[in-house]
Amino acid sequence: MHIIVCIKQVPDSTQVKVDPKTGTLIRAGVPSILNPYDHFALEKALEIKAKTGAKVTVLSMGPQQAVAVLRLALALGADEGVLLSSRAFAGSDTWATAYALATAVKHIGSFDLVLCGQMAIDGDTAQTGPEMAYHLHIPQITFCESIDANGNTVVVKKLIEGGHQILQADLPVLVTMTMPHDYVAKYPSFMAAHKAQDKIIRTWTETDIGADPHKLGLEGSPTRVDRIFPPPTRAKGEVYSGSAVELANKFVEILKKERVIK
Amino acid sequence: MAKNDLMTRNLMLDSLRQYAKNRISFNLLREHDAKNEIPLDILKEMYDHDILGVHLLLIPEEYGGLGGQTTEIYRICEQLARIDLGIATGVFATFLGSDPLNVGGTPEQKAKWFTKIAQENKLVAYGATEADAGSDLVSLRTRAEHVVQNGRVVGYKITGSKMWISNGGVADIYTVLALAPGGPSWFIVERGTPGFTQDVHEDKHGIRLSNTAGLAFDEVYVPAENLIGLKEGQGFLQAQAVFGYTRLMVAAFGLGGGEEAVETALEYAGQRIQAGGPLSQKQGFMLKLITPHYIRFEAARAYIDWTAKQLEVNNHGLATEGAIAKLYATESGNKAAEDAIQAMGGFGYTKEFAVEKIKRDVKITCIYEGTSEVLEMTIFRGRWQEHLKSRGQYYINQAAEFDALHAQNPQVGADSVALGLRALARVLEDCRANKLTRHQYVTFMLGDLISEMEVAAVFVRQCANKIVTEGSRFDLATLCTMARINARQSAFKTASEGLRLVLGTCPAIDTAQVSQAVNLVAIEDKMRGLIDDMDTVSAKLRDIFKK
Numbered sequence: 001m002h003i004i005v006c007i008k009q010v011p012d013s014t015q016v017k018v019d020p021k022t023g024t025l026i027r028a029g030v031p032s033i034l035n036p037y038d039h040f041a042l043e044k045a046l047e048i049k050a051k052t053g054a055k056v057t058v059l060s061m062g063p064q065q066a067v068a069v070l071r072l073a074l075a076l077g078a079d080e081g082v083l084l085s086s087r088a089f090a091g092s093d094t095w096a097t098a099y100a101l102a103t104a105v106k107h108i109g110s111f112d113l114v115l116c117g118q119m120a121i122d123g124d125t126a127q128t129g130p131e132m133a134y135h136l137h138i139p140q141i142t143f144c145e146s147i148d149a150n151g152n153t154v155v156v157k158k159l160i161e162g163g164h165q166i167l168q169a170d171l172p173v174l175v176t177m178t179m180p181h182d183y184v185a186k187y188p189s190f191m192a193a194h195k196a197q198d199k200i201i202r203t204w205t206e207t208d209i210g211a212d213p214h215k216l217g218l219e220g221s222p223t224r225v226d227r228i229f230p231p232p233t234r235a236k237g238e239v240y241s242g243s244a245v246e247l248a249n250k251f252v253e254i255l256k257k258e259r260v261i262k
Numbered sequence: 263m264a265k266n267d268l269m270t271r272n273l274m275l276d277s278l279r280q281y282a283k284n285r286i287s288f289n290l291l292r293e294h295d296a297k298n299e300i301p302l303d304i305l306k307e308m309y310d311h312d313i314l315g316v317h318l319l320l321i322p323e324e325y326g327g328l329g330g331q332t333t334e335i336y337r338i339c340e341q342l343a344r345i346d347l348g349i350a351t352g353v354f355a356t357f358l359g360s361d362p363l364n365v366g367g368t369p370e371q372k373a374k375w376f377t378k379i380a381q382e383n384k385l386v387a388y389g390a391t392e393a394d395a396g397s398d399l400v401s402l403r404t405r406a407e408h409v410v411q412n413g414r415v416v417g418y419k420i421t422g423s424k425m426w427i428s429n430g431g432v433a434d435i436y437t438v439l440a441l442a443p444g445g446p447s448w449f450i451v452e453r454g455t456p457g458f459t460q461d462v463h464e465d466k467h468g469i470r471l472s473n474t475a476g477l478a479f480d481e482v483y484v485p486a487e488n489l490i491g492l493k494e495g496q497g498f499l500q501a502q503a504v505f506g507y508t509r510l511m512v513a514a515f516g517l518g519g520g521e522e523a524v525e526t527a528l529e530y531a532g533q534r535i536q537a538g539g540p541l542s543q544k545q546g547f548m549l550k551l552i553t554p555h556y557i558r559f560e561a562a563r564a565y566i567d568w569t570a571k572q573l574e575v576n577n578h579g580l581a582t583e584g585a586i587a588k589l590y591a592t593e594s595g596n597k598a599a600e601d602a603i604q605a606m607g608g609f610g611y612t613k614e615f616a617v618e619k620i621k622r623d624v625k626i627t628c629i630y631e632g633t634s635e636v637l638e639m640t641i642f643r644g645r646w647q648e649h650l651k652s653r654g655q656y657y658i659n660q661a662a663e664f665d666a667l668h669a670q671n672p673q674v675g676a677d678s679v680a681l682g683l684r685a686l687a688r689v690l691e692d693c694r695a696n697k698l699t700r701h702q703y704v705t706f707m708l709g710d711l712i713s714e715m716e717v718a719a720v721f722v723r724q725c726a727n728k729i730v731t732e733g734s735r736f737d738l739a740t741l742c743t744m745a746r747i748n749a750r751q752s753a754f755k756t757a758s759e760g761l762r763l764v765l766g767t768c769p770a771i772d773t774a775q776v777s778q779a780v781n782l783v784a785i786e787d788k789m790r791g792l793i794d795d796m797d798t799v800s801a802k803l804r805d806i807f808k809k
Contacts, residue, residue, distance in 0.1 A: 067269070068269055072276075075273055184284055187276060187280045189314055189315045190315045191315050191328060193273040193277065194266055196270070196273070197267060
């Protein structure tokens, strides 16, 4: 069994602010991390590996420094890494990214399961995984909290409005994972970090994977970002306490003061 | 297997940070600090191969370790210090305790003990200090007598006591310095050996999460094979061979502790609104209590990293450089922690905030592995020899290098470094000509000035060579501004303090003449634009640490 996990290097969003004047992200001094949803998906793949002996390949697209998240994935137990890196990929929206990643998956060769995080925390689109399934012509299941796989099928627990669905699918399939709120990401031991240096990371360009350059980058991206801005800050609410009668009176008083009622 | 690359180092640092974030809350630290308890379970987890396995860094690869290089070990030390200096000390004691073995052990001894430490996650302690033998190890009293069978030395009986031993009460393996018939020697003693007892945990001012205890030896028998290197009399050489290295690690402790304190204060200052705006926007607040510390931290980081890279090539030695790194970084860290309390006012003075604890903790870095005063003397002795050997040209020759650097890059303060080095050479020469080093105080202060100028010089050289030290969060332009500020202040301190020493001990000297000789006016002239530069650094700090 061969699992391909798609991962992305993202700025640690807990430390990123939007410059209200320019609408750009302030990246100065902000560390890069492995997208937490991808981290979770990778851990699930490694659990399947531990159980079935599956091979796990991690795939990422980004600038050269994104190799750091592949190294982390290898230290956690993935077998091989692939980085798609070239100027041609720069500026790709989710559609062009999904095309590039799907083309790379086909280039890697045989696979049974593609795992993705539900979304990246820097874009929050949740589109790349489903679009990859389209490009790969395979079925997809999104928003899964758990996954179990054997040689032929997967069984997943999919999060839906107000509950869960347990679904089974034949391989190959693409699954996007969402993590529980109390998820604590695993990090490698020092020895595992050390040993990951000997694992292979391949860097491929669009030519290596035989991708159509017109379907990549800005040219291959139908989406245009109009502008990015921080949500307007809302005025702080006020909290009152007291008995029901007191609060009702207070409420009437405020509505009068605000000239909502007379 | 290849040496760890930068990405591997960063992975290890991330793992350590994440472990601390998930496992070591401030409340846990506070409770243990209050109760004077060491979190043994945390230390054990940090040694657990599947969780972190920190101690594997100090063990050579051939014995199942990671064969950590100086750079990654100092960076881990810095990070450990940011978490808690007591825990850091517990981990460091194993590093330190293993050093005599690393330096002097036979291949068989290394195989036996390193494998044991690596595989069984053993805590190690370094037993050198005694009541009358601190920095002055010559006064060593603990003795190791021969045990002879059939005319052959088969073992030793150790008698004596050690004090203030980190991990003393909790270690499994101890390296103990004792006076054998052939001279001072290191022995390996295991916990549980008959006659070997450990005292109670000391009630200390800080690093209360680190176990510190005395050791008592009453005719403790160890087999001859536990004599490190199987040769008596090598103890002092083995101890001194690693000072450059071990002091560099404590330098990283000073840096990490100081950074954590000031960062806590700066975070607070970004939120504390006083007189219409956050404290971090106030020039006086930043320039007095925050900004100068970041400048010294980056200078210290550049120097520590530079020394680490030299140690990786030279393996051992660099005792003067190690002493400079430790003196500079730990004194800077200590002062920074003091100002972090001041910056946070009443809040900083309470146990609700980390800075109060850090201030108590970081003080030890100015004491253990050589007090600041012992280091000043070491630095003075090391460079005084160079001054005499070169007939006063040691720093003058270096100044020429900085003249050239200034011609290439006038923005990094190389001109101030050149002036400062020449002033230093002049002060040393005045001290020689007038025999002023008969005053012990003068030797201490010269040690301090030497450290100040050498750190400033390395920082400027790194910036001129466009090197952003790994672990720094600043861009090259900001680092250049910092180097320029630091160079000016170090040169000024060297010239003015040098004058104070020379005139203070030798009233016969003509004031105008010495003042001219150290070129004080030219050094003062470099101060133009200093406050603007400091404001630039403050603005950058606000930007980076914006919440």
